[in-house]
Amino acid sequence: MAENAQVNAQMDVKKLSFERAMEELESIVKRLEDGKVPLEESVAIYERGEALKRRCEELLRQAEARVDKITTDASGQAAGIEPLDVQ
Template sequence: MAETTQADVKKLSFERAMEELESIVKRLEDGKVPLEESVAIYERGEALKRRCEELLRQAEARVDKITTDASGQPTGTEPLDVQ
């Protein structure tokens, strides 16, 4: 089952993985999930978290490529307003 879970998670978009991860967190916080199921959904949550982190790293790398020239110097882009 773990292999199926991993393969399934690797196909998810960032948004879908985050949505499912948020759902898992809510279920676990509610505390009404049986122990065995809690462990299983916690494991899936960990896989989803890793998928989100992977997709964020990929997006960062793409942005870095866009904002640097061939020698690695910034290409005159402005810092993002993160407020």
């Protein structure tokens, strides 16, 4: 049963916008930093935080690919725009 809940939670994460995922991730970090969350709940929200982090990274990669596509010409050369500095 717990495995079903985890799968559903992961599916929900895949539907979140970048902004919503980041907001929820920040909330999780604050709760964990506070240190007042029971161990089992800490592990569960940490796992959700990892899923949210992956979602944010995925959305950032997609956005970067879109920007790269916009800023290159037909031959694949930069169209006079500086590349996105992602670190």
